[in-house]
Amino acid sequence: MPPTPDEILAALEGHRLVPVVSISDAADAAPLAEALIAGGLPCMEITLRTPAGLEAIRRATKVAAMLVGAGTVLDALQCLAAHEAGARFIVSPGFDPDVLATATDLGLLYLPGVATPTEVQAARRAGLRAVKFFPASSFGGPATLKAFAAVYPDMRLMPTGGITPQNLADYLSPPNVFACGGSWLAPADAMRRKAWDEIAALTRESRQLLSTSCK
Numbered sequence: 001m002p003p004t005p006d007e008i009l010a011a012l013e014g015h016r017l018v019p020v021v022s023i024s025d026a027a028d029a030a031p032l033a034e035a036l037i038a039g040g041l042p043c044m045e046i047t048l049r050t051p052a053g054l055e056a057i058r059r060a061t062k063v064a065a066m067l068v069g070a071g072t073v074l075d076a077l078q079c080l081a082a083h084e085a086g087a088r089f090i091v092s093p094g095f096d097p098d099v100l101a102t103a104t105d106l107g108l109l110y111l112p113g114v115a116t117p118t119e120v121q122a123a124r125r126a127g128l129r130a131v132k133f134f135p136a137s138s139f140g141g142p143a144t145l146k147a148f149a150a151v152y153p154d155m156r157l158m159p160t161g162g163i164t165p166q167n168l169a170d171y172l173s174p175p176n177v178f179a180c181g182g183s184w185l186a187p188a189d190a191m192r193r194k195a196w197d198e199i200a201a202l203t204r205e206s207r208q209l210l211s212t213s214c215k
Contacts, residue, residue, distance in 0.1 A: 069109075159171050
């Protein structure tokens with residue numbers, strides 16, 4: 001039996017940090033997955049911003065223990081394609097009812113992006129209780145997350161966009177944050193050089209930051 005959306009959400013919450021990666025060469029997906037696992041983070045969101053995105057998802061899901069989601073999903077057809085490639089969760093930059101309906105029918109966790117109170121309420125009204133806060137740094141960062149926590153105590157958020165090792169602790173501190181999305185874990189230069197050991201080391205360092213931030 002595939003994991004349920006609640007189980008996927010619990011897994012992401014357990015990891016507290018979700019690497020957000022764009023892959024130009026699908027052949028890099030498996031070694032990247034292995035590097036992240038070696039560093040202690042067996043999950044990642046592969047964006048559909050490149051033509052290689054879907055094939056990268058397909059290859060990454062073949063790596064044992066790696067939990068793979070699809071990011072930058074803009075419509076229901078992309079959601080269906082991501083599911084067929086093996087994605088277990090779907091992330092969008094904004095809320096889309098058609099993507100929600102498709103993800104729900106497929107048994108996938110859907111994390112749409114929200115940035116304002118109106119968008120949080122729209123997602124909440126649609127039945128969602130976990131969303132992405134995006135782009136986090138452009139819409140008030142941790143201060144906005146804390147404000148959301150006061151008026152939407154039943155909503156849980158994953159801030160993404162502008163998060164760095166230097167501000168990770170601040171973003172993880174609000175009580176409504178279940179995880180953060182981080183794009184620094186697989187730098188473009190390291191990906192070009194196929195520097196998997198460097199990415200594994202960077203992931204280990206980030207895991208150490210998590211240990212400090214989550215105390």
